[in-house]
Amino acid sequence: METYQISPLGTIRSPYKQKFAIPRQPRLIPEARAQLEFSGEFNREEFVRGLADFSHIWLLFRFHETADKGWSPLVRPPRLGGNEKKGVFATRATFRPNAIGMSAVKLEDICYKNGKLWLELSGIDLLDGTPILDVKPYLPYSDSLPDATAGFADTRPETELEVCFSEQAIAFCMKQQNKHPDLYQFIAKVLKQDPRPAYKKSKGGVQNYGMCLYDFNIKWKIENNLNTVLEISHQ
Numbered sequence: 001m002e003t004y005q006i007s008p009l010g011t012i013r014s015p016y017k018q019k020f021a022i023p024r025q026p027r028l029i030p031e032a033r034a035q036l037e038f039s040g041e042f043n044r045e046e047f048v049r050g051l052a053d054f055s056h057i058w059l060l061f062r063f064h065e066t067a068d069k070g071w072s073p074l075v076r077p078p079r080l081g082g083n084e085k086k087g088v089f090a091t092r093a094t095f096r097p098n099a100i101g102m103s104a105v106k107l108e109d110i111c112y113k114n115g116k117l118w119l120e121l122s123g124i125d126l127l128d129g130t131p132i133l134d135v136k137p138y139l140p141y142s143d144s145l146p147d148a149t150a151g152f153a154d155t156r157p158e159t160e161l162e163v164c165f166s167e168q169a170i171a172f173c174m175k176q177q178n179k180h181p182d183l184y185q186f187i188a189k190v191l192k193q194d195p196r197p198a199y200k201k202s203k204g205g206v207q208n209y210g211m212c213l214y215d216f217n218i219k220w221k222i223e224n225n226l227n228t229v230l231e232i233s234h235q
């Protein structure tokens, strides 16, 4: 079989430092800001000439964190509660041949400073350090298909969860206003989507969790339909 060599053109700098709690698709959390830093021969402004006229772009990337963990022809989509198997090509699973992902994200800005080229993006669903293989403008007349159907993933995932913050957590977010003005909303939306693994969702009682966003440790508990952010601290 023919093989190809692919070199990344840049790397994503993202607030998501671990897979846990990353949304399953782009644009579900608009507050998720990231940078695409171009590297090597791609660190040149001419590669993005004209791109500023587009509001959204496609990112093709490598699922680098899981790429060496293999794949199988059948996967259990979390949308189906993790109980039903679908063919890998009927899903957007990370464990797939060639480990290639694609996300349409908002292009906020194009920056070039001190010899460094990067794109400011929002609504991303990518882990920090994700290698980017290609960038293409999003073309609404062709890429938007209002009549398309999407099987088990036909609607945007919604949950019944409420999210509240402890006094300490609110005060912490307030202190970050300058650097991270959307921190409160960002955390609330990440938790609202219920990042728990499917098998935990049917379990009752109080469940405690932790996650990392930016360089913050966030601890929360979930009881019934209420997520409470207990404590936020610096790493």
Ligand code: SAM
Pocket (backbone or CB within 6 Å): 019, 020, 021, 022, 023, 024, 025, 026, 062, 063, 064, 065, 066, 067, 092, 093, 094, 100, 101, 102, 103, 104, 125, 126, 127, 129, 130, 131
């Ligand atoms: N929008 C892309 C797609 O459809 O190809 C990604 C969908 S995939 C279901 C989204 C999940 O990929 C995220 O929830 C996160 O857990 C995982 N993920 C994001 N970046 C990753 C990376 N660099 N390596 C491995 N997994 C990653």
